[in-house]
Amino acid sequence: MQYLLRHYIRIPHYLYSQFTPSIASTLKNLSPSQLTQFNQLISNDDEKKLKLIAYLVQKLKPGLIPYKQILLQQIRNKSIESNQDLEYAIKLIQKIQNPEFYLNEYINTIKEKRIHSCIIQINQKYPGLCSNEQLIKIKEQFPECTQEMIIKLNQNKQNQSKQQIYEKIQTFTPRDIPEQHNLPEQLEKHKCITQGKIVLRFPPEPNGYLHLGHVRSIRLNFYSAEQLNGYCYLRYDDTNPANEKQIYIDEIEHNVKWFGHKPTHITYASDYFPFIFDCAIKLIKDNKAFICEQNRDEMKEYRRNKQPSPYRDRDIDESLRIFNEMQEGKHPESKYTLRLKIDYQHANPTLRDPVIYRVLYTQHPKSGDKWKVYPMYDFAHCICDSLENITHSLCTLEFEIRRELYYWILTNLNLYKPFVYEFSRLNVSNNMLSKRKIGKMIEMGIVNGWDDPRLLTLAGLRKRGYTPQAINEFIDQVSVPRGGNEQIISIKILENCIRKELEKTAPKIMAILNPILIDVEIDKNTIKQVYVQQDDVKLVSNPDFYGLTPNKQVCLRFFGVILCEDIILENDKVKYIKVKLISTDINERKKLKGQINWLDKNDCITATVNEYSYLFDTENPAEIQEFWNSFNKNSLQIYDVKVPKQLEYKVGDRFQFERNGFYIVDSIKDGHIYFNKIVGLVEGEKKNLK
Known part of the structure; x- marks a missing residue:
């Protein structure tokens, strides 16, 4: 069905994913041309409207095309709310405009209230129902209506995706266990205390830093409680003092607040x-x-x-x-x-x-x-849940086997029993989300602590430049499945979430990675020294390379056409590039495909860039016993970079380095700026892949 929606009518992914089976079955009956008509009409309508639109297109005859827009407008105005309303409107058109049209086939197509009253109003104003002038006006207004619906769809998109998470709680159906049911008096006492509100909890063990996998639980519990006007506890599962530290306790609370959540109460298992x-x-x-x-x-x-x-x-x-x-x-x-x-x-x-x-x-x-x-x-967890009157105890699937023990303990202690549901653990490709294994990597010196930007710990993601909004968007996209703990989510989905955000928010600047200084001969008496990127220089030209090579003309962006006369090496490194200015004419500049970024030597400063790539070469390093053997030794590369000196740089500022990617100011030490690469550009990734 998704193939049909994608390739026949080109519906955006965020729309086709919301079609119900009933709508999907209706769409299967449409021909390719009818699907095209449907694609032109659909918008951010609800299920009933979409089904009406699909049926309308199925029954649409050539002679009814002029009336398509006004019927759609009436649906959007909520003048037509049912099949009967639409049937009446079509019969009205058939009767007044042209009795030869079999307009009853046009029924059950679009679905909103507005069509009915709109047709009546037009009929009162125009005895012919729809004059040519009115039809033209409707046709002119239809694209505007479409744009309004698209804007509305985009505005509602995020709320709809979030809504899928917390609404799913109300439909959770785990494996039934007889012991899980409360006695009537227990349930009545619980409802009296909670006043019928949902009560959730996020119960991390303070034995390490939180990682991306914990965000699914944070999102599911805190956000759901907020949306359902309930409560959510932050409870530290501090039952093993051998591995627990105050620094982890503080960091966990900081991360929860970083995501904008305020716990109803902060508790500890040790309190009980x-x-x-x-x-x-x-x-x-x-x-x-x-x-x-x-x-x-x-x-x-x-x-x-x-x-x-x-x-x-x-x-x-x-x-x-x-x-x-x-x-x-x-x-x-x-x-x-x-x-x-x-x-x-x-x-x-x-x-x-x-x-x-x-x-x-x-x-x-x-x-x-x-x-x-x-x-x-296993003993403390269920008792704490009961004492805090948790309504839904949500945890990952590896705890599913422990559910019977959970209820056995509460039954034999005659305590209230929360509803327990397990969801799949989050696994992300080319990385590791096990606190034990992350600790092992730190111990082995593979990474530089819990906040290493190559890790998917929240401290690492924050240092890398990821935002809570982008991380939440990622969690919303992957949702809360229950299919198993083996599924691997591509890290590219996470990268795309932050990239989409930064494309809107990060200012673009010209930055030169791995800079090479070249002398541009303006005339016999004038030399202009500029930096270009090392990737833009090659000794031998090829058809797919548009940078500097000997005896080739390229354009320095916004400046002029230059000719690379020679490249001189020393110890296999570029020592000197002889370049001559050919023209500054804008028409001449536009002719060249090679457009090179550059910075004037006098207008830039030197900074340092930490370039990050995937931590592991394999998609699922967790399945390898000696996982450290698949560690990507090139996951961190350190380069010099030239950036404009007239800009002000503060820690936490994010920029788009044109043609390179997105970067964050990690630190400034003694006036020297250190950048961390957040994510590359899509074009750059395609280029590297090629």
């Missing part, structure tokens, strides 16, 4: 540690949890073979005593764990008596050394 500890005590007393002494390898082996722990039937009082001693710091790490007593033979491995508490003697960034035992994520 006393209650979670009491929940563990309750489960022990109910004989639903026990203290185990197996080490990690033994436990892994027993669970894989569906064998019970030898400590599974430990006395309840003994388990209570040891658990309290664990919190008092009387036992070393790894000696004891607290495990749930569910079903060691369960088909779902997460239900085979999982660990819910362990001993950790590590300083916690928030609670210090108050706690010696820490809950596992």
Whole structure:
């Protein structure tokens, strides 16, 4: 169907993606010529209107063409709202204008209210319904109407794409689990607290910097809550102090605010540690949890073979005593764990008596050394969701297998159960979105920290020059699928989002990368020294190259035609280029295909550019065990660049370097400017690809 819409009637991608199956089935019945008619009529109409338009075109006869525009105008004016209205209007035309037309075939074609009243008004003013003069006027106005609809469509486009995200929440249908349903009294209490509003949460673990994959969750939770007039918590899942740092906590909050979101509350899993500890005590007393002494390898082996722990039937009082001693710091790490007593033979491995508490003697960034035992994520997460009265607990698909454990815990603690839904994890080509693997790359020196602009961490993207708007646009385009975690999204989609924004906002300047100084002989007594780009100079000419080569004429943009007489090398590098001015006549300049950017030596300053390309040569480095072997060693290239000295440069300023791409001022040190390349131009990418 998309092929039909694209190649037969050339409908923009943002329009055809919104056609429903009913409209699509109608379009299948149209011939190519009828599809062309439909393409000329459609605009930002709703489904019913589009279906009417499609049917109208299908029934359109040559003699009805003059009336096409006025019917369309009436639809847009909402004078015609139904098939019956349109049928009446067509019969009116048939009766008054020309009884020979079979205008009842023209029914069910366009769909809006305005046609009906418009035809009546015209009939009152013009006894012949539509005079030639009126038809001409309508034809003149139709393109204006079309443009208005296009403008309106573009204005609504972003809101429509965003709307798809939060409206999808209301249609989520995960795998049904009997335990997920609340008791009537639990649900009533929950609704009383939330007052029927949606309550979401964004629960990152503060063990690293957020990356592009987290934005899908940020967007889904915060934006949805805002659009639905609900609430969204920022909750830190700080259950593993060994990997958590205050710097990560601060950076996460900064990123959320960078996207323009204000959390309803900022909470920590550690805020609920006393209650979670009491929940563990309750489960022990109910004989639903026990203290185990197996080490990690033994436990892994027993669970894989569906064998019970030898400590599974430990006395309840003994388990209570040891658990309290664990919190008092009387036992070393790894000696004891607290495990749930569910079903060691369960088909779902997460239900085979999982660990819910362990001993950790590590300083916690928030609670210090108050706690010696820490809950596992799977135990704390669901309890925190329940205590905060979260309505929709949204997470990535790898947690789908844990949903039964989520509801088992809440059921056995008699706590309110949020609705749980999983969506696909975001994977972007030629990069890595695993905090563990990013940390490995930093450790190996492959990248220069979490904010390396080659990374897709939010700190890296911000340093690279990406904006929250462009990142959100990317997330909206890829939506919230549930097909699996294997799908790889092309990084070119992300690049196109920032490129489209910068094409509208970034000022253009002439900048010369890898500059070469040339002497232009104006006359026998005058030499003009200018910089040109190294890419514009070659020793040997070829038909596809329009730059400087010996004995070839090119044009210095806005200046004149020059002749390259000779190129002198030293140590395989260009040392000197002998150039002569031929003409400054504008007509002569226009004749040449070779138009070279340049800057006068006296009007520019030297800066430094960090040119970035893809971090990995392979599309999906995550599937390679030793992923660092596919690292692109040329992912960072550092060049000199000449930029106009009369401009003012501030950190964060973005520019389009003509013929090169988009750049941001990363830093200014001792008066020297450092630029980071954000993204290349489409033309430049095609050229490089070729």
